[in-house]
Amino acid sequence: xxxxxxxxVVTFGCRxxxxxxxxxxxxxxxxxDAVIVNTCAVTAEAERQARQAVRRARRQRPDARIVVTGCAxxxxxAAWAAMPExxxxxxxxxxxxxxxxxxxxxxxxxxxxxxxxxxxxxxxxGGFDGRARAYVQVQNGCDHRCTFCIIPYGRGNSRSxxxxxxxxxxxxxxxxxxxxxxxxxxxxxxYGADLPGSPGLGQMxxxxxxxxxxxxxxxxxxxxxxxxxxxxxRLIAEEPRLMPHLHLSLQAGxxxxxxxxxxxxxxxxxxxxxxxxxxxRPDTAFGADLIAxxxxxxxxxxxxxxxxxxxxxxxxxxxxxxxxxxGTPAARMPAVAKPVRRERAARLRAAGAAALQRWLAGxxxxxxxxxxxxxxxxxxxxxxxxxxxxxxxxxxCAAGSVVPMRVTGADADALLAVPMAAGRPA
Numbered sequence: 252x253x254x255x256x257x258x259x260v261v262t263f264g265c266r267x268x269x270x271x272x273x274x275x276x277x278x279x280x281x282x283x284d285a286v287i288v289n290t291c292a293v294t295a296e297a298e299r300q301a302r303q304a305v306r307r308a309r310r311q312r313p314d315a316r317i318v319v320t321g322c323a324x325x326x327x328x329a330a331w332a333a334m335p336e337x338x339x340x341x342x343x344x345x346x347x348x349x350x351x352x353x354x355x356x357x358x359x360x361x362x363x364x365x366x367x368x369x370x371x372x373x374x375x376x377g378g379f380d381g382r383a384r385a386y387v388q389v390q391n392g393c394d395h396r397c398t399f400c401i402i403p404y405g406r407g408n409s410r411s412x413x414x415x416x417x418x419x420x421x422x423x424x425x426x427x428x429x430x431x432x433x434x435x436x437x438x439x440x441x442y443g444a445d446l447p448g449s450p451g452l453g454q455m456x457x458x459x460x461x462x463x464x465x466x467x468x469x470x471x472x473x474x475x476x477x478x479x480x481x482x483x484x485r486l487i488a489e490e491p492r493l494m495p496h497l498h499l500s501l502q503a504g505x506x507x508x509x510x511x512x513x514x515x516x517x518x519x520x521x522x523x524x525x526x527x528x529x530x531x532r533p534d535t536a537f538g539a540d541l542i543a544x545x546x547x548x549x550x551x552x553x554x555x556x557x558x559x560x561x562x563x564x565x566x567x568x569x570x571x572x573x574x575x576x577x578g579t580p581a582a583r584m585p586a587v588a589k590p591v592r593r594e595r596a597a598r599l600r601a602a603g604a605a606a607l608q609r610w611l612a613g614x615x616x617x618x619x620x621x622x623x624x625x626x627x628x629x630x631x632x633x634x635x636x637x638x639x640x641x642x643x644x645x646x647x648c649a650a651g652s653v654v655p656m657r658v659t660g661a662d663a664d665a666l667l668a669v670p671m672a673a674g675r676p677a
Contacts, residue, residue, distance in 0.1 A: 256283055256284035256312065256314075256315065257283075258276070258279040258280065258281075258282045258283065258284075258285040258286070258287065259285070259286045259287070259308075259312075260272045260275050260279065260286075260289060261286065261287070261288045261289065261301075261304050261308070262289045263288075263289065263290055263291040263297050263300060263301050263304075263321070264289075264290070264291025264292075264293060264297060264321065264322065265291065265293075266386065266433070266435050266472055267388060267391075267435050267436060267437060267472075268289055268291060268321060268322075269386075270386035270388055271289065271346065271347065271388070272289045273386075275287055275289065275320070275346055275347075275352070278348075278349040278351075278352055279352050282316075282352060282353075282354070284312060284314055284315045284316065285315055285316045285317075285318065285352070286308040286312060286315045286316075286317050286318070287317075287318045287319075287320065287352065288301055288304050288305055288308070288317070288318070288319045288320070288321070289320055289321040289346070290319060290320065290321035290322060290323035290324050290331075291321060291322055291323060292321075292322040292323040292325075292326050292401050292402065292405050292576070293322075293400075293401075293402060293571075293574075294571060294574035294576075295574045295575065295576075296574065297323070298323050301319075301321075301323060302334070305317060305319060305334060305336050305337060306334075306336055308336070309336035316338050316339070316354065317336055317337050317338050317339075318339045318340070318341055318352060319331045319334075319337050319339070319340050319341070320340070320341040320342070320343070320345075320351075321343065321346070321405070322343065322401075322402060322405030322406065323405070324340050324341065324342065324343075324362065325343045325362060325405040325406075326401060326404050326405045328342070328360045328362040329360070332359050332360050338359070339358070339359060339360075339361070340359065340360045340361070340362060341361050341362065342361060342362035342363055343405060343407075344363060345361045345362065345363065383431070383622055383624040383625075383629075383630075383650055383651055384429060384430075384431040384432065384433055384622065385424045385429040385431070385432050385433070386432070386433045386434075386435050387417060387420050387421055387424070387432055387433070387434055387435065388412070388435050388436060389411065389412050389417055389434050389435070389436050389439060389442055389455065390409065390410070390411045390412065390436030390437065390438065390439050390441065390442045391406055391407070391409075391410055391436060391437055392406045392407040392408045392409045392410050392437055392438070393406060393408070393409055393438040393441070394408055394409045394438075394441060394444075395438065395441075395513075395515070396513060397502075397512055397513050397514060398511065398512055398513045398579060398580040398581040398584075399502075399512055399545065399573065399576065399579055399581040400576070400579065401576040401578060401579055402437065404578070406437050409437070409438055409441045409444065410445055411441075411442050411443050411444070411445055411446050413446060414450070414455055414459070417455070417459060418458070418459055418462045418463060421459060421462075421463050421466060422462070422463050422465075425465045425466050426465075428651060429651065430467045430468055430622065430652075430653050431467065431468035431469075431470060431494075431622050431653075432466060432468070432469055432470070433469075433470045433471075433472060434456070434469065434470070434471055434472065435472045436472070438475065439452055439471065439472060439473070439474070440452050440474050440475045440478035440479060440480075440483075441475070441478060442455055451480040451482060451483065452478075452480065453480045453481065453482025453483030453484070453485070453486060454480075454482050456469065456471075456482075456483060456486055456493070457482055457486060460486075460490060460492055460493075466492065467492060467653065468492060468494055468622065468632070468653070469492055469493050469494065470493075470494045470496065470634070471493070471494075471497065471498075472498065473498045473499070473500045473540065474497060474498065474499055474500065475499075475500050475515070475516070476499050476500075476501070476516050476520060476521050476524045477514075477515040477516040477520065478515075479524060484527070484528075484531075487528055487531070487532060487535070488528075488531035488532055494632050494633070494634070495532055495534050495535040495536060495632055495633055496535070496536050496537075496538070496632065496633045496634040497528065497535060497536075497537055497538070498537070498538035498539065498540075498567070499521065499524070499525075499537060499538070499539045499540075499563075500539075500540050501516075501521050501539040501540060501541060501559065501563075502514055502540060502541060502542050502545075503541065503542060503545060503548075503552075503555075503556050504518050504521075504541075504555040504556035504557070504558060504559030504562075505518065505548070505551075505552040505553075505555040505556060506518050507552065508545050508547070508548055508552050508556075511545070511546070511547060511581075511584065512542075512545065512581070513580075518555065518559065521559065521563055522559075522562050522563055525537055525563040525564055529564070534633070535633075536566045536567065536610065536633035536634070536635070537563060537564060537565050537566055537567070538566060538567030538568065538569065538634075539559075539563070539565050539567075539568060539569070540569045540571070541556055541559070541568060541569070541570050541571070541599055542570075542571050542572075542573050543556070543570060543571070543572050543573065543592055543595035543596035543598075543599050544572050544573045544587040544589075544591055544592025544593075544595050544596065545573045545581065545587070546573070546581055546584035546585055546586050546587060547584055547585055548573075548587055548595075553595050556599065557598060557599060557602055560599070560602045560603060560606055561606075564606075565603065565606060566606055566607055566610045566633075567603070567607065567634070568599065568600065568602075568603030568606075568607075570596050570599045570600045570603065571596070572589075572592040572593050572595070572596040573587065573592050604663075604664075607664065608661070608663070610635075611635065611661035611662075611664075611665070611666055612660075612661050614635070614658045614661065614666055615658055615659065615660055615661070616657070616658060617657070617658045618655060618656070618657055618658075618671070619631040619632060619637070619655075619656050619657075619658060619666070619668065620632060620653050620654070620655055620656070621637045621639075621653070621654050621656050621668065622651075622652075622653055623648045623649065623650050623651065623652050623653070623654055624650060625650055626641055626648075627639055627640065627641045627648075629648075629654070631666060635665065635666050636664060636665035636666065637656065637665060637666045637667075637668050638662070638665045638666070638667055639656060639667070639668045639669060639670060640669075641670075648670065654670050654671075655670070655671040656668035656669060656670050656671055657669050657671055
């Protein structure tokens with residue numbers, strides 16, 4: 252290696268982790284030869300991949316200072332500190348402090364009690380997806396205790412950012428040139444319960460859009476269908492700046508499995524929400540998280556999850572074979588064999604791929620406004636991938652611009668489109 256080594260951030264897990272990693276990268280700028288691994292604890296596979304990344308980093312950069320942070324580090328710091336490749340372990344709150352990454356802070360573990368955190372704003376952060384979109388973290392943590400989930404022990408209890416800092420950050424991002432902002436958090440539909448007056452997510456979104464009229468596109472991350480309040484539903488129906496793409500945290504389609512997961516919605520509530528939204532905004536595209544092979548799941552129970560793809564009209568699926576998390580109630584329940592979990596996950600993914608193909612094919616001839624992510628690629632309002640020939644577009648398609656396009660067809664996982672007019676660059 253020649254010249255001064257630059258710090259590297261390796262990210263696993265959710266969009267919130269990705270947004271935080273961008274902040275960490277800014278904190279770590281100038282530290283020299285360092286690798287920061289931002290871990291995920293949602294599955295055993297995510298942890299395994301993070302451990303592989305740590306070992307790979309040590310092989311490739313033998314002189315680097317390796318720091319491990321994120322949910323897996325927060326939950327079991329001692330295990331990560333015991334890895335000979337690791338120099339320091341930093342908790343989920345501490346990772347948002349630039350001082351945590353300074354070489355002078357050489358204590359092997361800096362992880363405090365996440366459940367004691369009550370801070371509502373200053374630790375929350377925004378991140379950037381190149382020049383295309385920006386993320387604003389409005390909430391962190393979770394008050395619910397789903398039986399399969401270890402994340403509350405990595406993120407702590409739910410805490411919300413006040414409206415003022417959210418508006419200030421969004422306004423700054425828009426002034427910088429971002430045309431799309433994504434609101435992110437661990438459980439964003441729980442937003443506001445810990446704030447004075449208990450404003451809901453809908454009220455916060457309404458006030459944000461009113462306070463920043465220049466913001467063109469606002470997107471929400473994963474929603475709990477049991478917590479979509481009336482104000483948010485009205486905004487979904489009436490506010491064109493709120494993108495017609497909702498990703499739902501469903502997890503399963505069988506009521507007994509949902510009960511054993513300790514979810515708060517029923518199968519019918521999920522179906523009803525999708526129908527209600529489509530009745531007022533027919534073009535809405537739905538995504539969902541689904542778990543295959545949860546303990547005690549029979550073939551009939553799984554079939555109801557499989558049927559949910561059609562019953563809810565789901566287009567974009569995130570499918571996970573169930574993964575035991577030590578310390579969770581589900582890990583003590585009668586397990587489904589791992590080969591069966593993998594086989595059911597494959598069937599769910601196949602159903603999702605078929606649903607996506609049908610939806611993409613149905614978009615032919617439609618006009619869209621694509622947010623450009625890079626050369627020849629972008630995202631539609633529905634968060635569908637868009638591919639196009641940028642050389643045929645005289646006006647140029649700069650990353651971050653929004654370009655009117657006409658859909659000409661589709662391939663396996665993206666819309667094919669032709670730009671119609673010059674977009675204003677960000």
